[in-house]
Amino acid sequence: MGLVTDANKAFRLCHGYKIDDELILWSEGVIGTLSDDQEYKCQTILIENASGGPRSFSSVRDAKRVKTSGIPEGYVKRMVAFRVCASLLDKAEDAGLIDTRKDVYGFMDYCMDQLGYDGVKKEYKLSEDVKEFIEKGLEKEAKSGVF
Numbered sequence: 001m002g003l004v005t006d007a008n009k010a011f012r013l014c015h016g017y018k019i020d021d022e023l024i025l026w027s028e029g030v031i032g033t034l035s036d037d038q039e040y041k042c043q044t045i046l047i048e049n050a051s052g053g054p055r056s057f058s059s060v061r062d063a064k065r066v067k068t069s070g071i072p073e074g075y076v077k078r079m080v081a082f083r084v085c086a087s088l089l090d091k092a093e094d095a096g097l098i099d100t101r102k103d104v105y106g107f108m109d110y111c112m113d114q115l116g117y118d119g120v121k122k123e124y125k126l127s128e129d130v131k132e133f134i135e136k137g138l139e140k141e142a143k144s145g146v147f
């Protein structure tokens with residue numbers, strides 16, 4: 001589930017990919033990928049991997065019907081990592097571990113770093129409690145077979 005940070009910008013234009021019958025979408029004003037429920041709030045959906053080039057749609061139903069072309073190698077694994085980290089972020093927020101925007105960025109940076117993704121800034125400081133929360137959450141996900 002994406003974390004809405006700017007309600008005025010969220011869901012105006014959602015963009016992303018269609019993989020099998022699943023949409024993987026983002027929106028300005030939202031951190032993380034959109035949940036299935038959030039996808040229905042999108043005013044316009046731009047599918048990047050539509051056959052023949054990116055195409056826009058006005059409904060989830062129409063976006064799910066589009067024929068697609070291939071997706072860059074490693075993309076699906078990265079999307080799984082984003083979704084897992086975003087899910088853990090949601091749980092951390094519920095547990096009262098997230099207070100500021102910098103907490104969100106630091107959480108996602110640290111989580112993606114733990115999963116081995118390059119390009120992580122590592123400029124946000126996290127408490128040991130938050131790091132432990134992420135590590136235990138990723139360990140639980142690994143045991144459930146997500147990775």
